[in-house]
Amino acid sequence: MTTSSRKLLFATNNAHKLSEVQAVLGPGFELTIPRACGITEEIPETCDTLEGNASQKAHYLYDRTGLDCFADDTGLEVAALGGAPGVHSARYATDGHDFIKNNELLLRNLAGVADRRARFRTVVALLLDGKEYRFEGVVEGRIIDHAIGHEGFGYDPLFVPDGSSKTFAEMTADEKNAVSHRGRAIRKLAEFLLAQ
Numbered sequence: 001m002t003t004s005s006r007k008l009l010f011a012t013n014n015a016h017k018l019s020e021v022q023a024v025l026g027p028g029f030e031l032t033i034p035r036a037c038g039i040t041e042e043i044p045e046t047c048d049t050l051e052g053n054a055s056q057k058a059h060y061l062y063d064r065t066g067l068d069c070f071a072d073d074t075g076l077e078v079a080a081l082g083g084a085p086g087v088h089s090a091r092y093a094t095d096g097h098d099f100i101k102n103n104e105l106l107l108r109n110l111a112g113v114a115d116r117r118a119r120f121r122t123v124v125a126l127l128l129d130g131k132e133y134r135f136e137g138v139v140e141g142r143i144i145d146h147a148i149g150h151e152g153f154g155y156d157p158l159f160v161p162d163g164s165s166k167t168f169a170e171m172t173a174d175e176k177n178a179v180s181h182r183g184r185a186i187r188k189l190a191e192f193l194l195a196q
């Protein structure tokens with residue numbers, strides 16, 4: 001019997017994200033990225049919800065390639081900030097994806113705030129033969145008052161998931177994937193694809 005991996009286009013050029021997601025999906029899936037399909041421009045994400053952005057990115061790729069594809073959008077939702085930065089997590093402090101400035105702004109906005117509860121939420125939009133399916137993953141936790149750890153990316157050095165004493169930035173990729181928002185959403189995606 002021959003086995004072949006299933007090809008999927010994933011809407012990211014973030015190497016950290018790509019390796020996290022490939023690790024969760026395992027060898028049964030072969031991910032390709034927009035650049036490898038000649039899509040070098042930034043994929044638009046102009047909606048005001050995670051659901052809208054994930055869907056918009058997946059459709060953008062499908063319209064240009066006709067390939068089965070998926071996109072994710074993630075937000076850090078901080079209780080004491082009314083759910084901010086949320087859908088604006090990438091551009092919280094600046095126009096670019098400046099992780100250090102984003103983390104500094106988050107700490108400033110939480111200075112003196114006792115309620116540190118926060119959660120990461122990921123929405124994945126999958127387009128399979130042009131039909132859309134969505135999956136969600138959530139991890140609850142808290143924001144500490146200074147950065148710890150050098151792994152991962154984004155808000156990882158400030159986020160401690162419930163049930164752990166380590167920030168995401170102190171965890172190995174496997175430890176983070178086991179509990180993370182993205183890990184949970186991508187496992188749902190994988191279960192769905194395997195059942196097709």
Ligand code: IMP
Binds near residue numbers: 074168
């Ligand atoms: P994206 O939608 O996955 O690009 O995520 C938007 C922003 O949320 C990123 O630029 C990061 O600042 C933050 N973010 C997303 N996923 C993670 C994560 O796993 N750890 C820490 N920050 C993240």
